[in-house]
Amino acid sequence: MDVQRLLILRQIARAGSIAGAARALGWTQPAVSQHLRQLERQAGMALVVRRPRGVQLTEAGEVLLRHADAIAARLQAAADDLDALTHLRRGSVRLAAFPSASATVVPAAMSLLSRRHPGIDVRLREAEPPEALDLINAGEVDLAVTFTHGGEVPLDPPGLVGTVLGEDAVRLVLPRSHPHALPPDRPVNLRLLAGEQWIAGCARCTANLRQTCQEAGFVPDIRHGTDDYVVTQALIARGLGIGLLPQLALDAFQDPGVTVRAATRLRPRTLHLIRHREAEQIPAIRSAVRAIQDVQASAEPC
Numbered sequence: 474m475d476v477q478r479l480l481i482l483r484q485i486a487r488a489g490s491i492a493g494a495a496r497a498l499g500w501t502q503p504a505v506s507q508h509l510r511q512l513e514r515q516a517g518m519a520l521v522v523r524r525p526r527g528v529q530l531t532e533a534g535e536v537l538l539r540h541a542d543a544i545a546a547r548l549q550a551a552a553d554d555l556d557a558l559t560h561l562r563r564g565s566v567r568l569a570a571f572p573s574a575s576a577t578v579v580p581a582a583m584s585l586l587s588r589r590h591p592g593i594d595v596r597l598r599e600a601e602p603p604e605a606l607d608l609i610n611a612g613e614v615d616l617a618v619t620f621t622h623g624g625e626v627p628l629d630p631p632g633l634v635g636t637v638l639g640e641d642a643v644r645l646v647l648p649r650s651h652p653h654a655l656p657p658d659r660p661v662n663l664r665l666l667a668g669e670q671w672i673a674g675c676a677r678c679t680a681n682l683r684q685t686c687q688e689a690g691f692v693p694d695i696r697h698g699t700d701d702y703v704v705t706q707a708l709i710a711r712g713l714g715i716g717l718l719p720q721l722a723l724d725a726f727q728d729p730g731v732t733v734r735a736a737t738r739l740r741p742r743t744l745h746l747i748r749h750r751e752a753e754q755i756p757a758i759r760s761a762v763r764a765i766q767d768v769q770a771s772a773e774p775c
Contacts, residue, residue, distance in 0.1 A: 564757025576725035623740025667691035
């Protein structure tokens with residue numbers, strides 16, 4: 474049964490006449506009459522009784538009117554929902570980010586977005602870059618904050634678009650009692666640390682550590698491995714090794730027992746914001762992208 478014709482029947486009932494419905498709809502009276510006749514043919518019975526001063530719905534017409542009222546209410550609700558999404562009174566964004574961004578950039582961006590658009594609901598999942606891209610491709614998140622190390626091939630997944638958010642400096646982290654902890658204003662030559670024991674991170678961070686040390690002329694003696702930057706610093710503070718950590722991780726937490734130094738050959742990692750190409754047509758996602766970019770821009774330089 475044609476929905477438009479049901480709504481025309483509803484307008485006839487509200488106006489009390491075919492002529493009144495035509496005026497309300499901005500149509501001609503013959504056009505309204507034609508739609509009514511077609512609806513009656515679909516229903517298999519008369520829906521109105523024509524009177525000298527208008528029309529009266531038959532019992533079948535009254536039955537269809539109740540359905541027409543329900544349809545009109547749902548259509549209005551749909552229009553209201555779309556209007557709310559368009560004007561950001563409501564909406565949702567699913568976001569994935571690696572741990573140090575989840576502790577720094579992302580909370581600040583979520584807070585900014587909440588102040589700008591309180592009706593938007595943001596859900597965060599913590600994931601390293603490869604897993605975050607899988608979540609986007611699987612349709613489980615809308616946005617992903619990822620990173621690439623210096624010299625690493627930029628992320629360019631098919632069907633997705635990436636925006637560079639900025640750089641995140643990589644630092645050398647030593648125990649406070651380490652001979653190279655001072656002076657703090659002069660970069661440490663990594664070659665001088667060839668005999669040290671090292672603490673590595675995730676697979677990609679470990680590969681970056683090996684590559685960086687290789688460029689400095691030695692193979693690092695990796696004794697421990699952890700993705701947790703708090704654990705990494707706890708091990709370093711107790712003299713169980715040294716390591717490399719990004720500035721975001723140190724912004725999130727710095728153990729009082731460690732010293733942070735610049736070092737030669739350390740290249741910053743690049744932060745990326747990944748999403749589907751069509752995603753920015755969705756107002757809530759577009760606003761989330763803007764909030765993340767604004768927060769990162771205000772934090773530069775790292």
